[in-house]
Amino acid sequence: MRIAVCLKQVPDPATVEVDPLTAALDTRRLLYIASPADTAALEVALQLAGAEGHVSALCVGPPAADAVLRLALAAGATEARRLWTPFLPLQAPAQTALLLAAWLQRGEAPDLVLCGTRSSDQGSGQLPALLAEFLEWPVVCDVTQITLEGDLARVQRRLDRGAREELEVRLPAVLAVEAGIARLRHASLTGLMRAERAAIPVSELDDLGLEPADLAFPAATTRMVTPPRPRTRPIFTPDSTRPAHERITQIITAGVTRKSGKVLEGPPDQMAEVVVEFLRERGFV
Amino acid sequence: MAFLSKEASLALVQRVHRLIGIKNGSTPHGAPQPRRQRSAPRPGAEHFDVIVVGAGPAGSAAALVAARAGLKVLLLERGEYPGSKNVSGAAFYGSAILNELIPNWWEQAPVERYLTRRVLAFMTAETSVAIDFRTTRFAEPPYNGFSILRPKFDRWFADQAVAAGAFLLNAAVVDEVLWEDDQVVGVRVRRDEGDLRADVVIACDGANSFLAKNAGLQREFHAHEMSLGVKEVLELDEGAIRERFHLHDNDGLAIEYIGAITEEVSGGGFLYTNRDSLSLGVIGQISSLAEHRRRPYELLETFKRHPSVAPLVRGGRVREYSAHVIPEAGWNMLPKLYTGGMLVAGDAAALCFVAGLYLEGINYAIQSGMAAGEAAVAAHQERDFSARSLARYVERLRARHVLTDFASYRHAPGLVNSPRLQNLYPELIAAGAEQVFRVNGGPKRKLLPIALDTLRRANISPVHVLQDAWQAGRSFGW
Amino acid sequence: MVSIPLEERMRTVRFKVDDRPHIVVNAAVCNNCSVRACVYVCPANLFVPLDDGGILFNYEECFECGTCYIACNQEGAIQWSYPRGGYGVTFREA
Ligand SMILES: Cc1cc2nc3c(=O)[nH]c(=O)nc-3n(C[C@H](O)[C@H](O)[C@H](O)COP(=O)(O)OP(=O)(O)OC[C@H]3O[C@@H](n4cnc5c(N)ncnc54)[C@H](O)[C@@H]3O)c2cc1C
Ligand code: SF4
Ligand code: SF4
Numbered sequence: 001m002r003i004a005v006c007l008k009q010v011p012d013p014a015t016v017e018v019d020p021l022t023a024a025l026d027t028r029r030l031l032y033i034a035s036p037a038d039t040a041a042l043e044v045a046l047q048l049a050g051a052e053g054h055v056s057a058l059c060v061g062p063p064a065a066d067a068v069l070r071l072a073l074a075a076g077a078t079e080a081r082r083l084w085t086p087f088l089p090l091q092a093p094a095q096t097a098l099l100l101a102a103w104l105q106r107g108e109a110p111d112l113v114l115c116g117t118r119s120s121d122q123g124s125g126q127l128p129a130l131l132a133e134f135l136e137w138p139v140v141c142d143v144t145q146i147t148l149e150g151d152l153a154r155v156q157r158r159l160d161r162g163a164r165e166e167l168e169v170r171l172p173a174v175l176a177v178e179a180g181i182a183r184l185r186h187a188s189l190t191g192l193m194r195a196e197r198a199a200i201p202v203s204e205l206d207d208l209g210l211e212p213a214d215l216a217f218p219a220a221t222t223r224m225v226t227p228p229r230p231r232t233r234p235i236f237t238p239d240s241t242r243p244a245h246e247r248i249t250q251i252i253t254a255g256v257t258r259k260s261g262k263v264l265e266g267p268p269d270q271m272a273e274v275v276v277e278f279l280r281e282r283g284f285v
Numbered sequence: 286m287a288f289l290s291k292e293a294s295l296a297l298v299q300r301v302h303r304l305i306g307i308k309n310g311s312t313p314h315g316a317p318q319p320r321r322q323r324s325a326p327r328p329g330a331e332h333f334d335v336i337v338v339g340a341g342p343a344g345s346a347a348a349l350v351a352a353r354a355g356l357k358v359l360l361l362e363r364g365e366y367p368g369s370k371n372v373s374g375a376a377f378y379g380s381a382i383l384n385e386l387i388p389n390w391w392e393q394a395p396v397e398r399y400l401t402r403r404v405l406a407f408m409t410a411e412t413s414v415a416i417d418f419r420t421t422r423f424a425e426p427p428y429n430g431f432s433i434l435r436p437k438f439d440r441w442f443a444d445q446a447v448a449a450g451a452f453l454l455n456a457a458v459v460d461e462v463l464w465e466d467d468q469v470v471g472v473r474v475r476r477d478e479g480d481l482r483a484d485v486v487i488a489c490d491g492a493n494s495f496l497a498k499n500a501g502l503q504r505e506f507h508a509h510e511m512s513l514g515v516k517e518v519l520e521l522d523e524g525a526i527r528e529r530f531h532l533h534d535n536d537g538l539a540i541e542y543i544g545a546i547t548e549e550v551s552g553g554g555f556l557y558t559n560r561d562s563l564s565l566g567v568i569g570q571i572s573s574l575a576e577h578r579r580r581p582y583e584l585l586e587t588f589k590r591h592p593s594v595a596p597l598v599r600g601g602r603v604r605e606y607s608a609h610v611i612p613e614a615g616w617n618m619l620p621k622l623y624t625g626g627m628l629v630a631g632d633a634a635a636l637c638f639v640a641g642l643y644l645e646g647i648n649y650a651i652q653s654g655m656a657a658g659e660a661a662v663a664a665h666q667e668r669d670f671s672a673r674s675l676a677r678y679v680e681r682l683r684a685r686h687v688l689t690d691f692a693s694y695r696h697a698p699g700l701v702n703s704p705r706l707q708n709l710y711p712e713l714i715a716a717g718a719e720q721v722f723r724v725n726g727g728p729k730r731k732l733l734p735i736a737l738d739t740l741r742r743a744n745i746s747p748v749h750v751l752q753d754a755w756q757a758g759r760s761f762g763w
Numbered sequence: 764m765v766s767i768p769l770e771e772r773m774r775t776v777r778f779k780v781d782d783r784p785h786i787v788v789n790a791a792v793c794n795n796c797s798v799r800a801c802v803y804v805c806p807a808n809l810f811v812p813l814d815d816g817g818i819l820f821n822y823e824e825c826f827e828c829g830t831c832y833i834a835c836n837q838e839g840a841i842q843w844s845y846p847r848g849g850y851g852v853t854f855r856e857a
C-alpha cells in the first residue's frame with residue numbers, strides 16, 4: 001500500500017497576537033506547527049500502511065516547513081519531499097493543489113492520498129477537492145473513519161448535527177480526515193534521529209514540469225456571502241406574579257416555546273405558493 | 286592547554302573533595318539517599334564520544350569545545366528548541382569569556398543592549414536609595430555585559446555548537462544515566478528505543494539537577510537553598526526606553542533591588558533594559574515564600590507598583606511571563622562534580638552565583654561547560670574515562686577561577702538572606718537618607734548621630750551591625 | 764495597563780499540552796497537609812485548595828520550574844517529572 005500524506009505548516013493559534021490598535025499580526029512572536037487535521041491524516045496513513053507500507057509526506061512551503069516533514073519522518077514516514085516556488089501567492093489552495101498534483105502524477109502514483117479536511121489557519125477546506133480535481137480522482141471530505149478492503153475504501157464521514165454517512169470509494173482516491181480522529185504517535189528516538197539527519201529533497205516548478213504562468217489562474221472573483229442573522233429576541237424576564245416553580249420553569253426554558261412545524265395540505269401549486277409566501281414574509285426570498 | 290602535574294592535580298582534587306565531600310549524603314529529610322536502581326544500555330544503542338544533556342549555555346559551550354576537537358558529540362535538549370524552557374534576567378557578564386570561544390560574538394549573536402550602567406537600589410515600601418555606577422569603558426569591545434533574551438540567545442549559541450559539528454537533538458528528555466559497573470556509559474531518553482551510549486556524559490540539565498541526583502552525585506535540595514524567579518518582558522518603545530533610562534544608543538542598564546521589594550520574603554528584584562522591551566522580575570527564596578504565604582506573582586505586582594519602579598514601567602505591555610528556579614546556596618550545595626564517565630556543569634552543578642548585587646549564572650555556566658568540554662577532550666586523548674581521568678575537570682574549573690569564586694564567597698548566601706540584610710538595612714539606609722535630605726527648618730545634623738539614632742529606633746544594637754559588617758566583609762570584601 | 768491579573772499574564776505563554784500529566788499530586792497525602800506550601804509558591808497558581816480539604820491540581824499550564832516539589836515537605840505527595848520531549852512550556856522571549 002502506497003500512501004501520500006499532504007501536510008501544511010501553520011501558525012500555532014496560541015501564538016497569534018493581534019495588535020488591538022492596528023489589527024496587525026505580530027509575526028515575530030509566531031511559532032509554527034503542523035496543522036492538526038494533517039497530523040491526524042499522517043497517523044491514519046501510518047496505521048493503514050502498516051510495517052510494509054510506504055508513506056510519503058509532502059508539504060508545499062518555504063524551507064522552514066521542513067520541520068513538519070521531519071515530524072513525519074520521525075513518526076515513521078518512509079520519505080519526505082517539500083514542494084516550493086517563490087512564485088506562490090500567499091493564500092493559494094489552487095496553486096498548492098496544482099503543485100501537489102504535479103508531483104503525484106510523476107513516477108509511481110500512490111494508492112491513496114490523505115490530508116486534513118481543513119487547515120487550522122485559513123481553513124477554507126478547498127485543497128482536497130481541488131487536488132482530486134487535478135488528479136481526476138474521487139474525494140471524500142470530513143472523514144472520521146477509513147477501512148480498506150482491496151482497492152475499495154469504506155469511509156465514514158461527518159454530516160451536520162451529529163449525523164454520519166457511510167460511503168465506498170474506489171482507489172485511488174483523496175480522503176480528507178477530521179482533526180480529532182487520531183493523535184500522532186510520539187516518535188521513537190531512532191525515528192527522531194533519523195529525521196534530524198535526513199536531507200529533505202525539494203522540488204521546484206522546473207522539476208514538476210510547471211511554469212510560473214501555470215500558477216496564474218484566470219482572475220477569480222470572490223463573493224462574500226453573509227447568511228442572514230437570526231432576528232434578535234427580547235430577553236425573557238419571568239412573570240413575577242407567577243408561583244416560584246413556574247417562574248423557575250420559565251427561566252430554565254428561557255421562555256422559549258419549542259419550534260413547531262406546520263403541515264400543509266392541498267394541491268402542489270397551492271402549497272408551493274404558501275411556502276414562497278412564507279419565505280417572502282420573513283425576507284428570505 | 287597547560288595542565289598541572291599529576292601530583293599537583295591529585296592534591297588539588299583531594300582538597301576540593303574534602304570540601305565538597307562534607308555534605309554529600311545528607312538529605313532534607315536527614316536520611317541517606319537510597320541507592321537507585323542502575324540500568325545498563327540495551328544492545329544496539331548508538332555510540333557517541335560525548336553526550337551533553339541540556340542545550341543551555343553550559344551544554345552548548347561543552348558541546349562546542351568537544352565538537353571543535355573533532356569528537357562525535359550529541360547535544361540533547363528537551364525543549365522544542367534550545368532556550369524554549371530557559372529563563373534568566375538576563376544580564377550576561379561573560380562577554381570576555383565567550384569572546385575566547387567565538388571572537389566578536391556580539392556581532393552575530395542576538396544581543397539586546399550592552400550594559401554601561403549598573404544600579405543597586407535599597408528599598409523600603411515608599412523610599413529607595415540607589416548606588417548608580419556608569420562608565421563609558423564598558424561601551425567598548427569586548428564589553429562588560431549585555432542584556433539578552435534566553436530563548437533567542439540559547440538558540441543561537443546551540444547553533445554555534447552545531448556549526449562546529451555537534452549533533453543537536455531537540456524534544457529529547459533524558460530520564461536517567463546508564464551504567465556498566467561503576468562507570469556511566471550512556472543515557473536513557475524518554476522515547477521508544479531511547480538508549481544511547483557515550484564515553485563521557487556531561488550533565489548540563491540546569492537547576493533541578495535531576496541527572497546528578499540520578500547518578501548519586503547530588504542530594505535533594507532544601508527549600509531554603511533554592512529561589513524562584515518570576516519575570517515579565519514588558520514591551521516599550523525604543524525611544525521611551527532611551528529617554529526614561531538616559532541611554533544614548535544601544536547602551537543599557539541593569540538595576541538590582543534589595544529590601545522591601547519582596548516584602549518580608551528573602552529575595553530581590555531586577556530590571557534590565559532590552560532593545561524594545563524591559564525585563565523585570567522578583568526572586569524569592571522558596572522556603573521564605575512558603576513561610577510567609579506570599580504568592581510570587583503578587584510580589585511581582587507589588588514590585589511594579591513601587592513608587593520608584595512604576596514610572597519606569599509605565600505603559601509597558603506584557604509580552605511574556607515566565608518562571609524558573611535558581612540554586613542559591615552556592616558552595617554549600619555543590620554536588621560531586623564528576624564520576625567515571627560523567628561530568629556535571631552549570632546550574633546542574635549549582636554553579637550559579639547569587640548574592641545581593643550579583644545574579645550571575647550564564648557566565649559560570651559557559652565557563653564550567655568549557656572546562657567540562659576540555660576535560661572530555663583530554664580524556665579522549667588518553668582513552669581514559671575513569672573518575673581519576675575526569676578529575677581534570679576540577680583543575681580546569683580552578684584555572685578558570687570558577688571554584689575559587691564560589692569558595693571565597695561561600696558565606697555570602699547566608700548573609701544575604703538574613704532578615705537584617707534583607708529588610709532592616711535597606712530600611713535604615715533609606716530612613717537615614719531621608720533624615721539627611723529632609724529640610725524642615727531645624728539644625729542640620731551630622732551623619733553619625735543620625736545613623737545611631739536610626740539604629741536605636743529600629744531597636745538593633747550597634748554590636749550586631751559590627752558583626753554583620755564583619756560578615757559582609759568576609760563575604761564580599763576579603 | 765502594566766498591572767494585569769494572572770490569567771491574562773498566563774495567556775502570554777505558549778503551552779503545548781501533552782495528554783498525559785507530568786506531575787501527579789497524591790490526594791491522600793495532601794488531605795492531611797496543613798502547610799499547603801504548593802498553593803502559595805506555584806508561579807502559575809496551579810494548586811487550588813478545595814473546601815473539603817483536598818487539593819485540585821492542573822498540569823496543563825505548568826512552567827516546569829520545580830518549585831512545588833522543592834517546597835512540599837511531605838514525602839510522596841508530588842510525583843514530579845518533565846513532560847515528554849517537545850511538550851510543555853515554550854518561552855519565546857523569557
Ligand atoms: C529569574 C532569573 C534571572 C536570572 N538572571 C540572571 C542574569 O541576569 N545573569 C546571569 O548570568 N544569570 C542569571 N540567572 C541564572 C542563569 O539563568 C543560570 O545560571 C543559567 O541559565 C545556567 O545555565 P545552564 O546551562 O547551566 O542551565 P539552563 O540554562 O537551565 O539549561 C539547562 C538546559 O537543559 C535542558 N534540560 C533539562 N533537563 C533535561 C533533560 N532531562 N533532558 C534534556 N534536556 C534537559 C533544559 O531544557 C535547558 O535547555 C537567572 C536565573 C533566573 C531564574
Ligand atoms: S503538595 Fe505538598 S504542600 Fe501541597 S498540599 Fe500536598 S502535601 Fe501539602
Ligand atoms: S513546576 Fe512550577 S509551575 Fe509547575 S506546578 Fe510546580 S510550581 Fe507550579
